[in-house]
Amino acid sequence: MCGCILCCIFAVDYPIDHLTRLRMTNNLLYKVYRFYVDGFRSMTIGRVLWLVILIKLFVIFFVLKLFFFPDVLQQRAGKDKASYVAGQLISR
Amino acid sequence: MTHLMTIDPTLIDWSRAQFALTAIYHWLFVPLTLGLALIMGIMETCYYRTGKPFWKDTAIFWQRLFGVNFAIGVATGLILEFEFGTNWSNYSWFVGDIFGAPLAIEGIVAFFMESTFVAVMFFGWQKVSRGFHLAATWLTGLGATISAWWILVANAWMQNPVGCTFNPNTVRNEMTSFAEVALSPFAIHKFCHTVSSTWVVGAVFVCAVSCWYLLHRREQEMARQSIKIASIVGIAAALITMMTGDFSAVQVAEKQPMKLAAMEALYDGGEGVSLTAVAAVNPFEQPNYAKGGEAPLRIAIPKGLSLLATHTPNGFVPGVNDLLNGYTRPDGQREPSAEEKMMRGRQAITALAQYRKIKAANDNDTRLPALEAQLKRDMPFFGYGYIKDRAELVPYIPINFYAFRVMVGVGTLLMLFFLIIGHMAWRNDITRPYRWLHWAALAMLPLTYVASEAGWIVAELGRQPWAIQDMLPTVAAVSNLSAGSVATTFFIFLALFTLLLVVEVSILCRVIKNYNAHH
Numbered sequence A: 001m002c003g004c005i006l007c008c009i010f011a012v013d014y015p016i017d018h019l020t021r022l023r024m025t026n027n028l029l030y031k032v033y034r035f036y037v038d039g040f041r042s043m044t045i046g047r048v049l050w051l052v053i054l055i056k057l058f059v060i061f062f063v064l065k066l067f068f069f070p071d072v073l074q075q076r077a078g079k080d081k082a083s084y085v086a087g088q089l090i091s092r
Numbered sequence B: 001m002t003h004l005m006t007i008d009p010t011l012i013d014w015s016r017a018q019f020a021l022t023a024i025y026h027w028l029f030v031p032l033t034l035g036l037a038l039i040m041g042i043m044e045t046c047y048y049r050t051g052k053p054f055w056k057d058t059a060i061f062w063q064r065l066f067g068v069n070f071a072i073g074v075a076t077g078l079i080l081e082f083e084f085g086t087n088w089s090n091y092s093w094f095v096g097d098i099f100g101a102p103l104a105i106e107g108i109v110a111f112f113m114e115s116t117f118v119a120v121m122f123f124g125w126q127k128v129s130r131g132f133h134l135a136a137t138w139l140t141g142l143g144a145t146i147s148a149w150w151i152l153v154a155n156a157w158m159q160n161p162v163g164c165t166f167n168p169n170t171v172r173n174e175m176t177s178f179a180e181v182a183l184s185p186f187a188i189h190k191f192c193h194t195v196s197s198t199w200v201v202g203a204v205f206v207c208a209v210s211c212w213y214l215l216h217r218r219e220q221e222m223a224r225q226s227i228k229i230a231s232i233v234g235i236a237a238a239l240i241t242m243m244t245g246d247f248s249a250v251q252v253a254e255k256q257p258m259k260l261a262a263m264e265a266l267y268d269g270g271e272g273v274s275l276t277a278v279a280a281v282n283p284f285e286q287p288n289y290a291k292g293g294e295a296p297l298r299i300a301i302p303k304g305l306s307l308l309a310t311h312t313p314n315g316f317v318p319g320v321n322d323l324l325n326g327y328t329r330p331d332g333q334r335e336p337s338a339e340e341k342m343m344r345g346r347q348a349i350t351a352l353a354q355y356r357k358i359k360a361a362n363d364n365d366t367r368l369p370a371l372e373a374q375l376k377r378d379m380p381f382f383g384y385g386y387i388k389d390r391a392e393l394v395p396y397i398p399i400n401f402y403a404f405r406v407m408v409g410v411g412t413l414l415m416l417f418f419l420i421i422g423h424m425a426w427r428n429d430i431t432r433p434y435r436w437l438h439w440a441a442l443a444m445l446p447l448t449y450v451a452s453e454a455g456w457i458v459a460e461l462g463r464q465p466w467a468i469q470d471m472l473p474t475v476a477a478v479s480n481l482s483a484g485s486v487a488t489t490f491f492i493f494l495a496l497f498t499l500l501l502v503v504e505v506s507i508l509c510r511v512i513k514n515y516n517a518h519h
Helices: A002-011 A018-025 A028-041 A045-068 A072-077 A081-091 B009-050 B053-073 B078-086 B089-123 B130-159 B178-182 B185-215 B220-255 B257-264 B304-310 B320-325 B338-361 B368-386 B397-427 B435-461 B483-514
Strands: B164-167 B172-175 B275-278 B299-301 B466-468
Touching: A028 B089, A045 B053, A045 B078, A045 B483, A072 A081, A072 B078, A072 B089, A081 B089, A081 B338, B009 B053, B009 B078, B009 B130, B009 B185, B009 B220, B009 B435, B009 B483, B053 B089, B053 B185, B053 B220, B053 B483, B078 B089, B089 B130, B089 B172, B089 B178, B089 B466, B130 B178, B130 B185, B130 B466, B164 B368, B185 B220, B185 B397, B185 B435, B185 B483, B220 B257, B220 B304, B220 B397, B257 B320, B257 B397, B275 B304, B320 B338, B338 B368, B397 B435
Parallel strands: none
Antiparallel strands: B164 B172, B275 B299
16 A cells, blocks of 8 residues: 555655746755656666565564464563563562 | 463464564565675776776676665565564563664665665766765665664574663663663674674675676676676675684573574583584474583584684683583573473562562562562572473573574685686686586575575574573563464565565566667
């Protein structure tokens, strides 16, 4: 989802008039924006790498974290984690 | 203690195996990031100083390879943090903010510094000045190195917990001195040794890739110049790694003597102890150290271990049996036996249990201060209270013994390799058909990774059974999960990381094969 948003932001040139374009050209934020847009557009091998990164992050956060790595203390102890851990340490 | 909980030993094994697997895979990507960062910084500095397009093309080539490795490796460390919360939840709570603070700083530094400057490095060639771009390249490497600092501070604290005090109310270790944690000698030497070893990896990688080009008679000038730089970096890095390894060994001798004894298969210590070069330690079973004596077919350097551990030729180095039976230290203090430590550990756990039970009933009970004082006295041995048998205190000697020798042996071979290839590159024409040297460079690359991983195996297997040295063994640190679920995620990670590795190697090979400086 984040990758799609990023691609939309960086890949699309928004229609603007000449005066607005002139004002924007001198604006620092606009320069930074163009820096990243032009950079991403000129990527070759980088596009493959970004795809790998985005797939990897998706798998890490939306598959592994959600389904295989729950927060055990939050699930089992709720707010009183100290008592839960104390019980674990004392009874082992 | 009553109602003792039984933890499935296979749960501990799978949890440890999973963490080891993910850490080993993570450590395949990190050294190349740190090592190549240094070398590409040097290459671009050559461009900055000379203005020659050759150096720009060369710097861009190595940055491209850096980028591939960086992209594939990024976020692989996050999985380790997930494992803390799921598989090692008792540990996560017990270490409190001492572990969390360095990891949080690492994440922030990595996110802001590296991600900002890596973008300038890749996108900024036509957009920013040469000086600014050069600064961005060096700052990318610096950001990665600073990240490594904080991770190693956290790991060093596990090996030598300092700057903290245990709070029985929160059941957490609370930081009393940030400086003591962040700047502990253990952390500093570990950082220097680990980072310099990554520079060795980067140098070998550059030599190997360059020699591949020479074998195929391609990009010979780029390969020749790259080998010249990489060989100098390699020699310097190998020297620093050896020196800092020595400093680390002194720290280990002082703070983790059982780890040193395991690395050396030293059963009975003494003064003027020799350093084992080779010995026939059975790789498939824990040796019978209680019998004493030494490993069979041992070839040793006289007084070498005493020199390594204490920097004096007749320094006392305890063996496995000394540490288990107790001994008198050189300063006259008595080192308790395993049974004495186990008893004090059980006293500490009992004191914690009583303290919490009484406090829950009455916050102002007059017995609480005495219990807190007893807990504080016995806290240094808290972890020993979970040990049932003294044999649990001895790490698996064969793996430690051989892993240490692999690391030192390959490290020494690498020094020789860099000296030879450096001599050939600077004094002769290495583009001539020295095919034996070019093939040797290719062979050194996987060996270097093996040595790099072997170092971590010594560091982490050598501290077993401890998750936190002396304070928390793995049996107490692990979450009470089903071994089956941990085993399942182990195989998921095995598949995922292997896939990432295959993707990285194939992309790297593609970039290397398709590179053409004269386009």
